[in-house]
Amino acid sequence: MDCKEIQKWYIPFIDDELSPKELAAFLEHLDTCQDCREEYDIYYMMFTGIRHLEQDPVKGSVWIDSGQKLGYAAEYLKRCRRRHWIKLMALGALCVGILFLL
Numbered sequence: 649m650d651c652k653e654i655q656k657w658y659i660p661f662i663d664d665e666l667s668p669k670e671l672a673a674f675l676e677h678l679d680t681c682q683d684c685r686e687e688y689d690i691y692y693m694m695f696t697g698i699r700h701l702e703q704d705p706v707k708g709s710v711w712i713d714s715g716q717k718l719g720y721a722a723e724y725l726k727r728c729r730r731r732h733w734i735k736l737m738a739l740g741a742l743c744v745g746i747l748f749l750l
């Protein structure tokens with residue numbers, strides 16, 4: 649995964665539109681590439697800053713910074729992976745159960 653591809657994902661990442669696979673690649677790259685991490689921070693600040701200003705102040709929204717956003721994404725990814733394993737184990741248990749019935 650090179651920097652140019654990662655840069656295309658800044659906005660989809662901020663909008664929570666990346667698939668778990670893309671998200672994993674994105675987070676891994678930002679962990680190891682200081683340039684992209686800094687650029688992401690700038691994008692995040694500009695993009696969410698503008699949105700925050702445009703939003704109805706009565707509704708209100710919780711402002712999280714770019715680092716927190718990455719943290720939440722990593723947690724989300726962990727949950728996805730756990731869910732994936734639970735599904736696999738449930739499927740395995742089901743297969744074993746069916747085998748016993750036969």
Ligand SMILES: [Zn+2]
Nearest residue numbers: 650651681684
């Ligand atoms: Zn990079």
